[in-house]
Amino acid sequence: MSDSTAPRSGLSRRRLLTGSAAVLGAAGVGAAAASAASRPDHHSPTVPFFGTHQAGVATAPQAHAQFLALDLRPGLGADEAMALLRLWTTDAARLTAGTPALADTEPELAHAPARLTVTVGFGPTFFDRVGRADRRPASVTPLPPLRIDRLEPRWSGGDLLLRVGSDDPVTLAHAVRVLGKNVRTLATLRWSQRGFRHAVGTHPSGQTMRNLMGHLDGTVNPAPGPDLDGLVWHDGTAQPWFAGGTTMVVRRIRMLLDTWDELDPDARDLTMGRRQDNGAPLTGTSEHDEPDFTRTREGIPIIPANAHIARAHARTPAERFLRQAYNYDDPPPPGRTSEAGLIFVAYQRDVVEQFLPVQRRLAEADALNTWTTPIGSAVFAIPPGVRSDDEYLGQTLFE
Template sequence: MPDSPSARLSLSRRRLLTGSAAVLGAAGIGAAAATAATRSEATAPTVPFFGPHQAGITTPPQAHAHYIALDLRPGAGADEAVALLKLWTTDGARLTAGTSALADTEPELAQAPARLTMTVGFGPTFFDRVGQSGRRPPSVRQLPHFQIDRLEERWTGGDLLLRVASDDPVTAAHAVRVLLKNVRTLATIRWTQRGFRNAVGTHAPGQTMRNLMGNLDGTVNPTPGADVDGVVWADGSGQQWFAGGTTMVVRRIAMLLDTWDELDPDARDLTMGRRQDSGAPLTGTLEHDVPDFTRTRDGIPIIPANSHIARAHARTPAERFLRQAYNYDDPPPAGTTTNAGLIFVTYQRDIDTQFLPVQRRLAQADALNTWTRPIGSAVFAIPPGVHDGQFLGQGLFE
């Protein structure tokens, strides 16, 4: 009875087990995008996977993001790394286009990508593991220790970075599961951080997010287009394979919300140098007004010199970078009431010249340090984007 349900099921299983390689060759990565393009953009908006830069960096931030650091398994090297990157490229292209990954056991969960993006990065140790130490971008190394750091090993370092983000938490969770289970023989998870921003539709597009302290977070960012391009993307000087890539800093910052709650509105505003309700600098009326750090009242600076914005603002054009923050709110340890904070991420051409000068000022004398603690830190090189037929990071291995 060749047409019986059991016979068809048996045949389906044999095809899955023996035909995956043929399916990969026949389907092609580009076919996935073509299939998803027939869907309504109103119900399943997509972000292009292929291009000169990886998606998820200058993409308007989605509501949900997963940051996952992995380590290559002991004994793994360049061959295993290439195999992993090829798998992620194939599955990432399909998932972000709204098509299920190969051998996806829950293909229904891939049908509404909701601006799903996948971004891959290489930690400083990755270059050593794959025999490419001499091709590591110079600023991609462990950050120096700052006096405010209380770093925990469980939130620090990593050979590889996988960032998955979507406006739909179900879509993001499914993509993470698929991408991780397909490489579990090649790498192990070092840490996972899940973050969130305001839900889609709760605020006007482009509105600055609020962190869990109640403050607008990310007011001062380069504007999309040429301004961002000049700040974020590497030109390949000395490392041609890295042209079109960028460097990423991930800092996990715990917020001491119980003691922050004790501050009155004026104390909060002076700590930040901005009004909590509007985000306006204390010398202005609107969020994006340029702060005047020289303005005084009765001889006293209106914006305190140790306020957060006074320490964080770029004092030269070379200190600008792209900020991208997500809130986290995890189950608190026993005996405590909160375990919340910020996954603070920056993108820049060069960490040494852009990020570090600002971070050093913050560590030295930022009034906000009383209520925040950096507990995690990692640095990654984000390779450039790919075109159909290539794999992420391919230039590093050529």
């Protein structure tokens, strides 16, 4: 895109990448609030971009999300990575406030953010690419091989992550396109996964979503506040630059819905350990009842030992983490009748201590493995948020 294509923004992409911090402050992030305030109220809610933590992690999940992994172009390093992060920071701050991005050629699509959030992450390889290998958090490394995995490179790995969420799919598509096209000279797309949850207004606020198998997904999660803080956010002890950040695992899980459909309701409930109709554990009556794995009927456990919740249940406080899931339903490849499943996301301080013990139990003996297969996997460090418009995402890594 040439400088001449951006008359409405007043600031070109080239000037942003080569200009000083003063350019960013004068015409970039700082303009977002004033511009948003000057527009009429369209009743489109916003999520604050600035803060100790990046938005999109503890934010209530939006109806739509897209996860994109990118790789820095060959030969590029720290200087180019910082330029990319400055650009993403500026554009994300504007878009999430309902203000067109710099050099936005479709500014009309930016005025209804619908709780838009943009979250940026660093893959294990990113730290090597930018000469900061010694600053990589210890658990930010590819997961070890698991017997149930059938991982495909097209859904795995990546130097950089973008997690973009919104309640409006048009807003989401616009934000993803803007954030992608403005860094084409610096990074290439490795994979993109788009997921969905229930549409806004179709279910009561805060209700647990259902996956495409029909079951509630995400019943057990830490509560906001101290509980969440202690499990998700890093305190910076091991890596001072990472204070306020977190670690993300993204797993793409294919579901064999055709054979799942053949199961009767009782078999489905025994596989999950929960009732499909209301999400209650088989030993309870409502969704949030604590399951009793010791309870038996005629000497037989009511919740089978290989039921999904029996294997996924945290056996120590350290095994808890924040779960976030999105359904996907893509066009099937030749020879398949469907290509559907779950984009499963976990946020935690330490992948090795919190996520891996649970994942290993699931791989060993989860009854649900007959109908689910992990086909993609990636781990990212989510750096802390930015507190003001003179900072950029990931800046502490480079200081």
